[in-house]
Amino acid sequence: MTVADDTTVTADPMRDADAGSAGAAGPLSGITVVSIEQAISGPLATRHLAELGARVIKVESAGGDATRAYDDCVNGMSAHFVWLNRGKESARLNLKDEADKKVFSALLAEADVFLTNMAPGALGRLGFDPLELHRDLPELIIVDISGFGAGGPISHRRAYDLLVQAESGVCSLTGAPGFPVKPGVPTVDIGTALYAFGVISTALFNRTRTGAGAYIPLAMFDVAAEMSGFALNQVIHTGVQPDPVPMGTPMLAPYGAYPTADAQTLVLGATSPREWGKLTGEMMDDPEFAVDPRFVDNDARIRNRDALDAHISAWTSQFTLAELQAKADSAQLGNARLNNTVELADHPQLRDRDRWQNANARGAEVPALKAPFLGGEWNSQASTRVPELGEDTEAIRAEHA
Numbered sequence: 001m002t003v004a005d006d007t008t009v010t011a012d013p014m015r016d017a018d019a020g021s022a023g024a025a026g027p028l029s030g031i032t033v034v035s036i037e038q039a040i041s042g043p044l045a046t047r048h049l050a051e052l053g054a055r056v057i058k059v060e061s062a063g064g065d066a067t068r069a070y071d072d073c074v075n076g077m078s079a080h081f082v083w084l085n086r087g088k089e090s091a092r093l094n095l096k097d098e099a100d101k102k103v104f105s106a107l108l109a110e111a112d113v114f115l116t117n118m119a120p121g122a123l124g125r126l127g128f129d130p131l132e133l134h135r136d137l138p139e140l141i142i143v144d145i146s147g148f149g150a151g152g153p154i155s156h157r158r159a160y161d162l163l164v165q166a167e168s169g170v171c172s173l174t175g176a177p178g179f180p181v182k183p184g185v186p187t188v189d190i191g192t193a194l195y196a197f198g199v200i201s202t203a204l205f206n207r208t209r210t211g212a213g214a215y216i217p218l219a220m221f222d223v224a225a226e227m228s229g230f231a232l233n234q235v236i237h238t239g240v241q242p243d244p245v246p247m248g249t250p251m252l253a254p255y256g257a258y259p260t261a262d263a264q265t266l267v268l269g270a271t272s273p274r275e276w277g278k279l280t281g282e283m284m285d286d287p288e289f290a291v292d293p294r295f296v297d298n299d300a301r302i303r304n305r306d307a308l309d310a311h312i313s314a315w316t317s318q319f320t321l322a323e324l325q326a327k328a329d330s331a332q333l334g335n336a337r338l339n340n341t342v343e344l345a346d347h348p349q350l351r352d353r354d355r356w357q358n359a360n361a362r363g364a365e366v367p368a369l370k371a372p373f374l375g376g377e378w379n380s381q382a383s384t385r386v387p388e389l390g391e392d393t394e395a396i397r398a399e400h401a
Helices: 041-051 079-085 098-110 130-136 161-168 187-210 220-227 229-238 273-283 298-303 305-316 321-330 341-345 393-400
Strands: 032-036 055-059 089-091 113-116 141-146 214-219 255-259 265-269 335-337 356-361 364-369
Touching: 032 041, 032 098, 041 055, 041 079, 041 113, 041 141, 041 187, 079 364, 089 393, 098 393, 113 130, 113 187, 130 141, 130 214, 141 187, 161 187, 161 220, 187 214, 187 220, 214 220, 220 229, 255 305, 265 321, 273 321, 298 305, 321 335
Parallel strands: 032 055, 032 113, 055 089, 113 141, 141 214
Antiparallel strands: 255 265, 265 335, 356 364
16 A cells, blocks of 8 residues: 655654664664555565564655554554554654755765655655665665556555555456455455565575665556456466356366365365375266366366266265365365455464464553564564654654754
8 A cells, every 4th residue: 555645753762662663683673764655565575574583764744654544453443553563663854854864864864775655756845765775875775665666557546455455456366257355364464564575584584695775666556457367367378257156266277165064165176186196086086077177187176167066066065074084185276265354364274383472562562463584593673662643753863853
């Protein structure tokens, strides 16, 4: 999500003992990241940098990151903000005020990374155009996240995850024919964040070899197009729009959700001829089904998906979920139970593998997932604190006045 063109912005480099995100053992210890970020794509990328030891200084508008006000369900703070911003510093600088502009300039001069996802042209109007910063600060790594990139007919538009998913065709691959659906998870925002995280890490490595920073424009629209690659290739080479499959993919069959005798839902698929043999033979013990000419290969199964799924559903309906999963496990076929988010929150696969930690939201310890890359030799180097708006502003001003 790109940020509105706010004229009053917050920044914050100094941290107290619990404010910052550096850690002596972190692989990014000693790296300073300054961000003017909002919503998901910027904040998730910088949270991950903080968890690896970087100091992250979050620069917010006068009203703060908009996600602060989405709800107040986490001890008075929003679920979005707590998810994305622990371990950072927050300061408030008015970039139309000359004194604060000097502080912000000093921050950038000392930073290793500057990430922004402001609306197109907003930083330039404030005197901090990313391309000019790249010229003036050649060792600085600048990641400039936009909705649609520069130069095209819709480059000027503000962008949110839903808008980019719609414009890029992602929603047409989700839902059912005639009923496009936005995925419940903001996939383009998250995908953009992970690309930003990756290119920042790569640019830091490259700087150790060359001494040069980088200017890296990153468009959410391009991320969505890349994520649609399999369908895009199919359309380019066949001219045919794939029909969405509500629980599955237009590229494979069988691959979906099937009812059980105890009113639960089994999810499984056969992604290769070998797995098709395991499903029909070892799991279902149905030799006639295995050689039915309607289902002889993946293309045939896709063409006859309704009949295929009806046959499998009739069979799965005779057994409980536990019985089916035991059969699938015995045949070494991937399978899952269709869960909701309430069930995820208490999932034993997270609990038993110690995937939870605590965050500090307004003085209260609240559960927070560890980043996926933490748990081996690397542990989180970030503070557990979720910063209040502008909490570190005066310390940062004092450091850079």
